[in-house]
Amino acid sequence: MSDTLSVGKKLVDLCREGKNMKAIETLYSPDIVSIEVSGGPDMPARMEGLPAIKGKSEWWVANHEVHKAEVDGPYPHGDKFIVVFKYDVTAKGGPMAGKRFFMEEAALYTVHDGKISHEEFFYSMG
């Protein structure tokens, strides 16, 4: 199996088990680059390095109660693969606090030397 497909399958398996932080810790390069559709002063669209990306994931976990998560993929092509995430969540903080909503996004990952070196998220801003 190619590195790409192998890493993609591990990521999908861990995310299906809700072990997103373990996925970051075991599958991500120390030099990971992560790109959101948009950003703000506290959380720029482009973030670099494992500590920043772990921080983003910790923020997400702390601010969302997940009722159901669905993960589709991985869909590989060369050194890249795509995964689709669908979440049924209630926001625990911020302007959406207490509101239950459905969110879905696609993520495009690049694998370099057996580790995820780049991730880019695709979603509508609602």
Next chain:
Amino acid sequence: MSDTLSVGKKLVDLCREGKNMKAIETLYSPDIVSIEVSGGPDMPARMEGLPAIKGKSEWWVANHEVHKAEVDGPYPHGDKFIVVFKYDVTAKGGPMAGKRFFMEEAALYTVHDGKISHEEFFYSMG
């Protein structure tokens, strides 16, 4: 609505109605570039131009009976969007003739001047 999201929604709507050829005719640039995971002598992985891409779609339609199609997306980011296709089909020709199988793929599209100028497909080779 951005060009990207608008074009993506039109593509998804047409594909959900099974009007994939109409999507190509109305949403694709004449200079469309289309990239599969792998290719062969008759159908290279990289194809260019509307006639070639229409030919590829015609081949697919002629060789597959579609029992069910599911289309997820579009998931936009900048000038790109991702769509996921899931097909329950029976092959009408080739080595798989008569066999019913499930296939799924993600597609990454680029929009330029309001038209799809680039498409790249992501899937496992089984």
